Amino acid sequence: MSRLISFVKRTWILFVLMLVIGFLSLFDSAKVADRALQDYIFTINSPTRSEDIFVIGIDHNTLEEIGPWGTWSRGVLGELINTLNADPINAPSVIGIDIMYFGNKEDDLEGDESLALAAEAAGNVVVANEIIFGKEMDNEGSFDFFVVDKIDQPYDELKSVTKQGFINTIPDIADNKVRKSLHKVTYDEEEYYSFAYEIYKLYAEKNGLPLKKQPKLDSRNQWNIEYSSGDYGGYSLSKVLSGEIPASEFKDGIVIVGPYSTGMQDGYFTPIDNNQLFGVDIHANIVQCLLDNRFKHEAPRNIQTCILLALMIVLHVCFRKINIKLSSLIFVAAMFCGLAIPFLLYRIGIVISIFYPLLSVILLYLLCLVRNYVLEIVRRKRITDNFKKYVAPQVVDTLVKDGIDELKLGGVKRNIAVLFVDIRGFSTMSEKLNPEQVVEILNDYLNLTSTAIFKFGGTLDKFIGDATMAVFNAPLDIDKPVLKAICAALDMLKGAVELGEKSLKKYGIKVTFGIGINYGTAIVGNIGASFRMEYTAIGDTVNTAQRLESNAKPGQILISESVYEEVKKFVKVTPIGIIPLKGKSEEISVYQLDGLAVEHIEKELRE
Template sequence: MINFGGIFLNKKSLYFMICLFLVFSLFTYFNTFETLESNLQDSLLRSNKNKQIDTRVVVVGIDEESLGQIGQWPWPRSVHGALLNTISQGSPAVIGIDVIFSEPAPDPEEDAIFVDAVKNNGSVVIPVYGIFDETIKAEEMKTDELMEPFPELKEASVQGHINTIPDKDGVIRKTILHFDYQGEKIESFAWTLYKKYMEQHGQQPNIEDLPLDAWNRMLIDFSGKPGEVEYVSYASVLSGEVPPEYFEDRIVLVGPYGMGIADMYLTPLDHGTPMHGVEIHANIVQNLLNGNYKRSASFFVNLIILIVFSIFSYYFFRKYSPGWMFVLLMSVIGLYIVIAKGVYEKNIVLSIAYPVLLLIFTYIFAIAFRYIQEALERKRVTEVFGRYVAPQVVEKILSEGKEGLKLGGIRKEISVLFVDIRGFTPLSEKAEPEEIVEILNNYLNLCVESIFACGGTLDKFIGDATMAIFNAPLNLEDHAFKAVQTAWRMKEGSKALKEKLLERYGRTVEFGIGVNTGIAVIGNIGAQVRMDYTAIGDTVNTAARLESNAKPGQILISQATYEKVKDKVDVTPLGEIKVKGKEQGVPVYQLDGIKE
């Protein structure tokens, strides 16, 4: 199995993991991917099937039916007074009206009826609205402007603000519990309703006990989707269809509940269907009644999770192949989401996006680095071993892996070229050993360049001789002609070297070349600990014999080779020659040139 974590076997992998950890730590601290994180948290909230609607809270909706019966909005305030008087007969715990009455009515009598109804009930909460500067910062939740009820209503009622700050995607996920107005703490509409209810039941809730962020906001643990809160029509209460006793000891919220009055917002439970503002207040009150205070895990806790995931990535990504690593990756992500969901139900909100993204990014970069490293390693191996064996053989071994290193071979038609240097021994007597090596290297370089230029495979050096094969290991079209072309390139390329040697030493050398075509066994020949990729058989032996019979500067090709290239070359038939190991003569041809 290929080691998946090759990049993790050196210090660079550790540095990479540390850098990635630091980057995601900063992402977590600044909540860079806030919308993604929020959407993942929304999915946890939607998956919680244990939510129940609290029957202590009921909404009286200003709905389409009420608008049809009572008339166009806004209604006379005497209508609201009549509603309050009707509900009050049932002894509700507290009533909240989610409508701002900032200006007196044109008819003072209307206001008087409404204010008297508020006074008679004794526990009516009316909303206020703070006007904030757009540049407001966290921990500075204060304002000098407040939209309040007209004076008589303000004096008769209790107030709570209805401000909210949607997230960047327009979804309401948190509620502002309080802000500062000219040194006075203005508590929220929902909190004020909840506090009045608890006080009537002998308890004194403290807003400071709630898990608030720097903006004095609390996460809302919604109990139901839009339309699921308990609700009755405003008109049905006025008509007596809903009796006053229905509201006994309950928290009653009155507010817009129809399309005719726009007061709707998106919530985590349903990004497609908006929820009425009065419903959101009802959900917040239920949240407070049930004590479902979701607390975001601290940065330190999320940092510990990132550390654990970083260590996991570092130690486990080097043990598996990409396929198995993907399975492990998905398993770990799935397990973490299950844990996060379980912790969420215990009212602790863990970060999901950043640990998961850390794992995914590490996996992606690990694969990318792995392939880059393999490519660099393949290039290095090819460059290094290409100096000892043919590049085609290196590529074959790299592509086939262990299979490419098995002993054995296949029968295949190939062309074989042998070339030897004539006159090398007399020359070596006149030159220094270092010069001899330089001369030999120059000639062998010419041989190798000629072989590679024509697509051949360098098989081996045998002293000052060279063997090359064509059509193995890679198939080579018209391999016989390629072998002949190689021989001719060697002959032509040696002219410059001959002149140089003649000028320097007064002696020169020539090539003797033999080319043959036929069937041979191609493959890894040798022992398990030392093998060569080569060709064996009579075809190879005959090529070697032709080379040994070639005179200095002569190229001999066999009958089999000639038949394949006769239309492309100029030759001189030499008849049959006797070669060692064969009883019958071998027809040979002298190569005189390559036709245009």
């Protein structure tokens, strides 16, 4: 069991990471991000378009000259086929028509016949059919939209004299971009191939070329298209018919004819461009991939996951064990490899995810960074919390932050404000209450005084029975130390009202304070025996502050002349006069602190 717990402690980050990545992969936004990264990386240095593939488009100019598409006779395409094949020497090898001619056109049977005769005479025409997909429930209870319901074919006269291939273009469900080509389907125990593949096969046959190896397909008979940069001409059909573009322009090439106007709604988003490509351009890209034997296929997900997990284990060990600088270098190297390796694999035909590995590396690095940071904080806090039981918190914080040399330990003269606060009538209170009650009141009092001291940047020097001693401006310099000591004292008296009411209600005894503040030079530093030392302040300044506190009445703050001179612009006082202090040969002027003359100064000091 202990080994299992130890293993979980070492590897919990990996478990959390894999759960997060698995969860994110369920969202389309993560899939879109992955596809977008792939598009950006994979389209760097895209191949140039083939000089043997041409697109003749039914563009805006053609529609203006011949008329709206719905009014066309099918004989127009027959005329185009005859024009392209008029001179056998300059004729294209293959003509692909990306237009669906399903069923005879009853009001234009002559046009149907004209198109069929032209295709028969040419002997190099591939026309479109279309797969109609149905919906069938798979084993996991989801609909599989790749189940073939039927295949719509061209009218019989045209079908009998041409090759046919399906023109279905299937966008990625995540972001509606066309990245894959459906290669073949099986229907009624017969295989049907894509429009582009039928064009490629006929081209190979016409030119005596051996058919190259078919692309490696995924579970749905698709493969990834590598798009070429640039378009395939987009020649206007009307200009070819008029002879403005001579048929010899397409000699021995592959011509694909289809819609080339946005109004014909045959545009699709692709990785190669943020703008839409027409269906004929997509078919042209697929044909070029087939001609160039450039096939891309995705590596199996389970293999990608296993490799990613192994990588995460290695990086996890590195990020945990190695210092932050070297870990950062490894992180940068891993991010670079996360971009470079997919690009290189794509060049040889393998498609892998980019977003999820990069996200895994980033999250793992950040998690390990946060873990190490938290562990360091916990370690420091454990040390400092223990250390603060023996020395002032500011001393410990400075040691942790700047090192021991910053404190100049051993004793130095500094100008400091010294504050003493004491409970009035503590001995009497101790006699009336039981020990637990005394300790409870004392703890509340010490919490109150300590909080006020720390609030204004003072150093809690020590507790002396029911008295608290604090110094301001040691061990570190602070701004306006005397004024901050004044504000801390006022804060204590304010809290004493609530504490007094609480003790009166609970125990029948009202707790009150007396406070004394002095300002001057004292010796501060490590003082004590070699085996037990404390950071404190000694000298006449400290003694005077203590005498002032012992002379203060319940709820009274007494300050010395030196304190008054430092803060007289900010405080309201009542002069007490010159009074003798026990243990001092010289009398001093004493003032009673009544409050602040500038009400907003306390907030400024805290900030």
